[in-house]
Amino acid sequence: EDKVVQSPLSLVVHEGDTVTLNCSYEVTNFRSLLWYKQEKKAPTFLFMLTSSGIEKKSGRLSSILDKKELFSILNITATQTGDSAVYLCAVETNRDDKIIFGKGTRLHILP
Amino acid sequence: EAGVAQSPRYKIIEKRQSVAFWCNPISGHATLYWYQQILGQGPKLLIQFQNNGVVDDSQLPKDRFSAERLKGVDSTLKIQPAKLEDSAVYLCASSLMFTVHEQYFGPGTRLTVT
Numbered sequence: 001e002d003k004v005v006q007s008p009l010s011l012v013v014h015e016g017d018t019v020t021l022n023c024s025y026e027v028t029n030f031r032s033l034l035w036y037k038q039e040k041k042a043p044t045f046l047f048m049l050t051s052s053g054i055e056k057k058s059g060r061l062s063s064i065l066d067k068k069e070l071f072s073i074l075n076i077t078a079t080q081t082g083d084s085a086v087y088l089c090a091v092e093t094n095r096d097d098k099i100i101f102g103k104g105t106r107l108h109i110l111p
Numbered sequence: 112e113a114g115v116a117q118s119p120r121y122k123i124i125e126k127r128q129s130v131a132f133w134c135n136p137i138s139g140h141a142t143l144y145w146y147q148q149i150l151g152q153g154p155k156l157l158i159q160f161q162n163n164g165v166v167d168d169s170q171l172p173k174d175r176f177s178a179e180r181l182k183g184v185d186s187t188l189k190i191q192p193a194k195l196e197d198s199a200v201y202l203c204a205s206s207l208m209f210t211v212h213e214q215y216f217g218p219g220t221r222l223t224v225t
Contacts, residue, residue, distance in 0.1 A: 004153075006153075031212075032212055034212055040218075041200055041202070041216075041218050041219035041221075042115075042202065042216035042217060042218050042219060043154070043202075043216050044216075045212075045213065045214070048212050088153050088154070090153070092211055092212050098156065098159070098167060098211070099156065099211055099212070099214070100156075101153030101154045101155070102153050103151065103152050103153045104152070104153050
């Protein structure tokens with residue numbers, strides 16, 4: 001059965017800290033790995049990763065994929081209170097264009 | 112560009128009652144998805160439409176859930192009868208065909224079953 005596992009499930013840090021969120025997966029017909037940020041209700045897209053070892057970066061956020069070890073990390077440097085959200089990892093499969101989500105990591109940034 | 116629209120935003124019903132949710136995807140998006148997100152979990156795909164055809168409904172509890180997208184645009188998701196464990200946020204998303212990673216999510220409908 002395809003699955004996506006995120007850790008930790010929740011994390012509380014102080015503003016300015018750097019955090020690393022983890023995502024491991026076991027899926028057949030892997031196509032890509034996706035990261036989303038969910039603040040209120042609708043997840044918003046952050047990154048899509050398809051190749052191992054190539055870092056994607058957007059401001060203070062960066063992510064990398066390891067297709068051999070089947071995991072990805074999302075790094076946030078110099079965290080701000082506005083980074084408080086649930087971060088969802090998902091894997092896209094070639095079968096039926098399906099996305100499988102992990103449970104998410106709830107990140108809370110203390111001022 | 113208008114986003115994915117959903118209504119209602121909130122709904123409270125008693126168990127065994129029926130409820131329906133509506134979704135209007137982004138214009139031109141052939142693929143439409145309904146997700147159920149229970150508190151503390153990631154979204155779980157319930158059903159995926161490509162135009163007005165069902166691509167995947169393997170996780171849809173068909174004894175009580177139904178969905179349709181008759182004209183390949185708007186979609187409705189119905190629960191009849193509702194159970195306590197159906198309390199969740201129901202998210203609708205849409206994407207262009209074959210670009211599932213570029214899904215745009217609607218604001219969701221928060222359902223509480225009492």
